[in-house]
Amino acid sequence: MRSEVLTTGPVNLAFEAKLTELVDAKYAISCSSGTAALHLAVQAIGLKAGDKVVVPTITFLATANAPRYTGADVLFADVEPDTGLMGAGQLEEVIYKIEDKVAAVIPVHLGGQSPNLAEISRLARRHKIAIIEDASHAIGSVYAGSEKNNLVGSCGDSQITTFSFHPAKNIAMGEGGAVTTNDERLAHRLRLLRNHGMVREEHYPDPWFYQMRELGFNYRASDIHCALGLSQLNKLPNFSEKRRRLVESYDLKLGTLAPVVRSVRRMPGNPVWHLYIVLIDFSQIEIDRATVMNRLLAAGIGSQVHYIPVHQQPYYKELYGEMNMPGAEQYYRRCLSLPLYTRMEEKDVQYVVETLGNIIGL
Secondary structure: OOOOOOEOOHHHHHHHHHHHHHHOOOEEEEEOOHHHHHHHHHHHOOOOOOOEEEEEOOOOHHHHHHHHHOOOEEEEEOOOOOOOOOOHHHHHHHHHHOOOOOOEEOOEOEOOEOOOHHHHHHHHHHOOOEEEEEOOOOOOOEEEOOOOEEEOOOOOOOOEEEEEOOOOOOOOOOOOEEEEEOOHHHHHHHHHHHEOOEEOOOOOOOOOOOEEOOOOOEOOOEHHHHHHHHHHHHOHHHHHHHHHHHHHHHHHHHHHHOOOEEEOOOOOEEOOOOOEEEEEOHHHOOOOHHHHHHHHHHOOOOOEOOOOOHHHOHHHHHHHOOOOOHHHHHHHHHEEEEOOOOOOOHHHHHHHHHHHHHHHOO
16 A cells, blocks of 8 residues: 555565466466456457357356357357266367367366366367456466366466455455466457557657557455455465365265255366355255255354356347257256355354254254
8 A cells, every 4th residue: 555556566566476387387467356357358369250169057147148258159058967067079069069160168267176178178269269267266276188187277287277255265365366378469459458458668768658559447456455465375375275175074964964955966086165055956856946055044054056058048038049958957957066265164164064964943
């Protein structure tokens, strides 16, 4: 607060440098939100009206909305019913279902878990499809690569990775996001688009002179937000370890509620869990999900559903019509996110599991 620069200053640069170090990427570009990160990413790869972009239907709205900002069309992909993740198989179904070429795909790391990016990358390369990872849930996660484990954000199997640092995320900077890439040209373009498309060059004789080469946005992150983000990034190893321990505790204790309640199927890799999602077979119990959530809340336990399939949203139904996504619909019918945050203790996990068991009669 006492510094002379409060926006895009030295703390901003320090935050970006720390992020590149943590995710093993060459470039990081901070911005004002995870949605801004997605919008910058699709603009940077040159998406335009009429282009086709594949997005899994189980995700937050912003993943699909960002391509629409460019005028591109979203092609929704189904997901695995036991993970909520889009794999190469679901992507391939979409590719071969349409006659037009697919320009890009946005795989989503859901709850901290990653899809099989190596398989998605091989398929995308074969069809010359750009990959933008939506890693809003997955900072610090490691996914199983084709040869070795890879850090999410290292862009080993993509052109760009986007992150969100919303207050609900594992790393919070109030509001904020970032984009990582290993492509110098993309990094330059992302920085340009973040700041109105405006450039100042030292060789101009007039010190006030600037030019706008293309239409950009005011998506800068302030140094105030980056100061909080930098502090948070320094705590990421401890945060990650605590979340993993809590998930192990949940997994162990939820065994008493199986098979009616079970966690989502585990993918290869080493995720940093953002969400603890369980799948509940509501057909086997006498109460519905809303009742379960309300009774949990009455006992002091918050819960949430991540997410309503985006293809079911009125905007997209009006735009593209009704769609049949059996995997997503099966996942959505059963999913419930239980509390997961770093101040939790083992006794809190025990209380959540015992309370859930009492509510559903197990």
